């Protein structure tokens with residue numbers, strides 16, 4: 458299939474948005490320690506930048522990573538396959554899930570259910586990108602960077618067939634008919 462990638466959100470816009478989100482997180486968690494839980498692999502760039510933008514004089518930041526696969530069909534919604542679990546314990550801690558993009562929200566719905574069994578002190582979700590038009594599951598998202606239309610996105614950690622994660626900008630994949 459032929460396609461081209463159009464620049465959609467440039468690095469300066471991403472940086473400004475991540476700083477804005479980090480400022481809010483620094484206020485909301487002042488005096489506390491948070492456990493940032495990055496969902497691999499897409500959230501890697503976002504976790505790295507968000508963690509560095511959180512005010513270390515206000516909030517202690519720990520991070521950990523998890524790889525999950527949502528089964529994602531109607532009959533098994535709510536089930537999640539843990540490909541890589543956390544190394545850190547969760548009980549009694551302030552967990553902030555860091556996600557790259559929310560689409561149907563089936564993944565986060567399952568992750569939320571999973572964490573509910575692990576007794577964190579609090580549980581919140583931050584996502585850089587949100588496609589509200591595609592929502593299937595109702596999940597409260599506490600920090601949203603950009604709301605975007607129902608388009609296929611790559612870059613800044615997000616892939617198309619495992620490629621383009623390294624792009625410093627967020628691009629739209631435009632599929633073209635072709636030879």
Ligand code: IMP
Pocket residue numbers: 499527556557558559560561562563564565608609610611615616617
């Ligand atoms: P959800 O369970 O439908 O919300 O799935 C969210 C996951 O699907 C994200 O973490 C991404 O891995 C993937 N995803 C959703 N939209 C896109 C996109 O536009 N480009 C690349 N991956 C996407």
Ligand code: MG
Pocket residue numbers: 496497498499500556557558
């Ligand atoms: Mg993801």
